[in-house]
Amino acid sequence: xxxxxxxxxxxxxxxxxxxxxxxxxxxxxxxxxxxxxxxxxxxxxxxxxxxxxxxxxxxxxxxxxxxxxxxxxxxxxxxxxxxxxxxxxxxxxxxxxxxxxxxxxxxxxxxxxxxxxxxxxxxxxxxxxxxxxxxxxxxxxxxxxxxxxxxxxxxxxxxxxxxxxxxxxxxxx
Amino acid sequence: xxxxxxxxxxxxxxxxxxxxxxxxxxxxxxxxxxxxxxxxxxxxxxxxxxxxxxxxxxxxxxxxxxxxxxxxxxxxxxxxxxxxxxxxxxxxxxxxxxxxxxxxxxxxxxxxxxxxxxxxxxxxxxxxxxxxxxxxxxxxxxxxxxxxxxxxxxxxxxxxxxxxxxxxxxxxxxxxxxxxxxxxxxxxxxxxxxxxxxxxxxxxxxxxxxxxxxxxxxxxxxxxxxxxxxxxxxxxxxxxxxxxxxxxxxxxxxxxxxxxxxxxxxxxxxxxxxxxxxxxxxxxxxxxxxxxxxxxxxxxxxxxxxxxxxxxxxxxxxxxxxxxxxxxxxxxxxxxxxxxxxxxxxxxxxxxxxxxxxxxxxxxxxxxxxxxxxxxxxxxxxxxxxxxxxxxxxxxxxxxxxxxxxxxxxxxxxxxxxxxxxxxxxxxxxxxxxxxxxxxxxxxxxxxxxxxxxxxxxxxxxxxxxxxxxxxxxxxxxxxxxxxxxxxxxxxxxxxxxxxxxxxxxxxxxxxxxxxxxxxxxxxxxxxxxxxxxxxxxxxxxxxxxxxxxxxxxxxxxxx
Numbered sequence: 001x002x003x004x005x006x007x008x009x010x011x012x013x014x015x016x017x018x019x020x021x022x023x024x025x026x027x028x029x030x031x032x033x034x035x036x037x038x039x040x041x042x043x044x045x046x047x048x049x050x051x052x053x054x055x056x057x058x059x060x061x062x063x064x065x066x067x068x069x070x071x072x073x074x075x076x077x078x079x080x081x082x083x084x085x086x087x088x089x090x091x092x093x094x095x096x097x098x099x100x101x102x103x104x105x106x107x108x109x110x111x112x113x114x115x116x117x118x119x120x121x122x123x124x125x126x127x128x129x130x131x132x133x134x135x136x137x138x139x140x141x142x143x144x145x146x147x148x149x150x151x152x153x154x155x156x157x158x159x160x161x162x163x164x165x166x167x168x169x170x171x172x173x
Numbered sequence: 174x175x176x177x178x179x180x181x182x183x184x185x186x187x188x189x190x191x192x193x194x195x196x197x198x199x200x201x202x203x204x205x206x207x208x209x210x211x212x213x214x215x216x217x218x219x220x221x222x223x224x225x226x227x228x229x230x231x232x233x234x235x236x237x238x239x240x241x242x243x244x245x246x247x248x249x250x251x252x253x254x255x256x257x258x259x260x261x262x263x264x265x266x267x268x269x270x271x272x273x274x275x276x277x278x279x280x281x282x283x284x285x286x287x288x289x290x291x292x293x294x295x296x297x298x299x300x301x302x303x304x305x306x307x308x309x310x311x312x313x314x315x316x317x318x319x320x321x322x323x324x325x326x327x328x329x330x331x332x333x334x335x336x337x338x339x340x341x342x343x344x345x346x347x348x349x350x351x352x353x354x355x356x357x358x359x360x361x362x363x364x365x366x367x368x369x370x371x372x373x374x375x376x377x378x379x380x381x382x383x384x385x386x387x388x389x390x391x392x393x394x395x396x397x398x399x400x401x402x403x404x405x406x407x408x409x410x411x412x413x414x415x416x417x418x419x420x421x422x423x424x425x426x427x428x429x430x431x432x433x434x435x436x437x438x439x440x441x442x443x444x445x446x447x448x449x450x451x452x453x454x455x456x457x458x459x460x461x462x463x464x465x466x467x468x469x470x471x472x473x474x475x476x477x478x479x480x481x482x483x484x485x486x487x488x489x490x491x492x493x494x495x496x497x498x499x500x501x502x503x504x505x506x507x508x509x510x511x512x513x514x515x516x517x518x519x520x521x522x523x524x525x526x527x528x529x530x531x532x533x534x535x536x537x538x539x540x541x542x543x544x545x546x547x548x549x550x551x552x553x554x555x556x557x558x559x560x561x562x563x564x565x566x567x568x569x570x571x572x573x574x575x576x577x578x579x580x581x582x583x584x585x586x587x588x589x590x591x592x593x594x595x596x597x598x599x600x601x602x603x604x605x606x607x608x609x610x611x612x613x614x615x616x617x618x619x620x621x622x623x624x625x626x627x628x629x630x631x632x633x634x635x636x637x638x639x640x641x642x643x644x645x646x647x648x649x650x651x652x653x654x655x656x657x658x659x660x661x662x663x664x665x666x667x668x669x670x671x672x673x674x675x676x677x678x679x680x681x682x683x684x685x686x687x688x689x690x691x692x693x694x695x696x697x698x699x700x701x702x703x704x705x706x707x708x709x710x711x712x713x714x715x716x717x718x719x720x721x722x723x724x725x726x727x728x729x730x731x732x733x
Contacts, residue, residue: 010358015307063481063482064482069324071358072357
C-alpha cells in the first residue's frame with residue numbers, strides 16, 4: 001500500500017464533498033486525509049486528498065473521481081516537487097513544573113502556544129506530515145488532552161501551477 | 174420557440190426544454206409536490222403515460238429509450254414517489270440507459286424539516302445516477318434542465334435526476350435557456366488516440382486467433398454496421414455480452430453467440446482459446462469472465478470503451494483505447510488489411526460441433542424449445558423484453574437475435590419486474606415490431622399491476638409467462654450450492670394467470686402440452702390485442718451451460 005497525494009479541483013457547489021466522500025466509501029477506497037477550501041477563483045474549490053492503495057486502486061480512484069461531473073481536474077502530485085503542509089492544534093497537559101520543557105519543544109518545532117490555562121496549553125504547529133507526527137510524539141509524554149489536524153494541503157513548487165488555469169473566469173479549463 | 178427574456182414559471186421553462194429536446198412521452202405518477210409540472214405538461218402535446226408504481230415509470234422510460242434511441246423522461250412526486258423510483262434508476266444506471274427523471278420536492282423553505290412527503294432524493298440517488306441536481310433557485314432551472322438531457326445522452330449514457338421544489342416550479346423565471354452547455358468537469362472522449370488505434374491494427378495483424386466481443390456500448394454508439402464490416406473484413410468470430418445481443422446477427426456464420434456464466438459453449442471455449450480479445454463497449458463484469466485468473470488465458474486484451482474507468486477496472490488490459498466505438502472503428506477500418514483466419518474459424522466450427530447448445534432430456538413442455546419456436550415464428554424480428562431468472566437466460570440463449578435493440582432486459586442489476594413496464598415503453602417506441610415479454614411467474618408478479626397500464630395504452634403486447642410456481646433460478650442455485658435444500662422458492666397461491674389476463678380485458682391462453690405450443694403461439698401472434706400465454710413448465714428445469722464459481726469459462730456444467 002502506498003500513499004498518494006491528489007490535488008483535485010471541483011465546482012464550489014453544495015453537495016460536492018458528499019459526492020467525493022461517498023465515492024470513496026462505496027468503492028472501498030481509503031482516505032487518509034481530505035482538506036477542502038475555495039481557490040483564488042471563488043467558483044472552484046480545491047480538495048487535497050491523501051489516499052492509500054496500490055497502483056491499480058489509485059488509478060481507479062482517479063478515473064472514478066473524473067466521472068463526477070463536478071470534478072474539474074485531478075493531479076497526482078506525489079512525485080512532483082511540492083510544498084505539503086498540515087496544521088495541528090494540540091491541547092496538552094502543562095503543569096508549571098513541565099512548562100519550560102514544553103516551551104522548548106515548541107521552540108524546536110517552530111510551533112506556537114496560542115492559549116494557556118492553569119494546567120494546560122494549546123499548541124499550534126504547521127509542517128509536513130512527519131513534522132506534525134514528530135511534535136505529537138514529543139508532546140505525548142505530557143498527556144495530550146485533545147488534538148485536531150486539518151489534513152494536508154499542497155502546492156507545486158516553482159512557477160508551475162496545477163490547474164491554476166482556474167484563475168480568471170475559469171473557462172480556460 | 175425559446176422566449177429569451179419573457180418571464181415564465183419554472184414549470185413552463187421545463188416544457189420549453191422538453192420541446193427543444195423533442196420529448197414525446199413522459200412516464201409518471203402524480204402527487205402534491207409535482208403538480209405544478211403536471212399542470213403545464215397538460216398544456217403541451219406531450220403524451221403522458223400513467224403507470225401503477227413509480228418504479229415502472231423508470232423501467233418504461235428505459236424500454237422506450239432502448240428501442241427509440243432517444244432519452245426517456247419520468248415524473249414522480251416527492252417522498253415515497255421519489256423513493257419508489259430508486260430500483261428503476263439503479264437498473265437504468267447499470268445498463269447505461271439515458272433517462273431524465275424529474276421529481277417534485279417540498280417547497281424550499283420546508284426542505285430539511287422532515288416535512289410531509291419529504292425525502293432527500295438527490296442524496297439517495299448519488300450512487301445510482303450519472304449526475305443529479307436539487308434546484309434551489311428557479312433562475313438555474315433552464316441551465317440545469319438542458320444540462321440534464323445533455324449529460325444523460327452523451328458520453329456513456331445514464332440516468333440523471335432533477336429534484337424541483339414546488340415553489341421553484343411555480344416561481345417566475347427570467348433566465349433564458351442557454352444556447353451552449355458549458356461543463357468544465359465533463360468532456361467525454363469520442364475520438365480514439367491515433368497511436369492506440371494504430372497499435373490495435375498492429376495487434377490484429379499479428380494475431381492468429383482474434384475474437385471480437387461486442388457489448389452494449391456498440392448499441393449505444395450505433396456501431397453495429399461498423400462491427401459487422403470489421404468482422405467480415407478480418408474474418409474473425411464475434412461473441413456478444415447479454416446487453417450486446419442482436420448487435421451482431423446470431424445467424425451469421427462468424428457469430429458464436431453470448432459468452433458468460435450461462436454463455437454458449439462455443440463462445441466460452443473461443444474465449445479460452447483466442448490469442449487476441451477485442452472488447453468493444455463491454456465491462457468484463459463477473460458474469461462474463463468467471464474466475465478472472467482463468468479468463469482468456471492465452472489472449473492479449475484490447476479494450477475499447479467510452480468510459481475510461483471501465484478500462485483496467487476488472488482485468489489487466491494490454492491495449493486500452495478510450496473513445497466512442499463508432500468513431501474508433503471508423504479510424505481503425507482503413508488501417509486493417511482484409512485477411513482470413515481459416516484455421517481459427519475451422520477450430521470454431523469444431524468447437525461448435527463438439528459443444529452444441531443443448532438442454533438435455535426433460536418433461537413435456539420445454540421452455541428452451543418453446544423459445545426456439547418463437548424465434549422461428551417471429552423470424553427473430555420481434556422485440557423481446559424479459560424479466561430476470563431462468564427465462565431470461567433461455568430467452569438470451571435460444572431465441573436467435575438478428576437485429577440490434579431486440580433484446581431488452583435488466584442485464585446489469587438483474588431487476589425482477591423490469592420486463593412488463595419495459596415492454597410498455599418498447600411498445601410505445603416501436604411502430605412496427607411486435608413486442609413480446611418473456612417472463613416467469615416470480616418476476617411477473619413483481620410489477621403485474623402494469624397490465625392495466627398496457628391495456629390503457631392499447632398495446633397489443635404478447636406475454637409468454639413460464640409458470641413453474643417457483644423461483645427456479647434460486648432453486649437452481651440451491652440445487653448446486655446449498656445441498657438441494659429448497660428454501661423459500663415455492664409459490665402455492667399463484668393466481669390463475671389466464672383468468673387474470675381476462676379480468677384486465679386481455680386475452681389469456683394456456684400451454685400445457687407440447688402440441689399446444691405452435692397453435693397457441695401463432696394465435697397470439699395474430700391477435701391484435703394484449704395476449705398472455707401461460708406456459709406450464711417443470712420447476713426442475715435448469716439453465717445450462719453453467720460455469721460454477723471459481724471455474725474458467727470453458728469449465729461448464731452441461732446437461733446430462
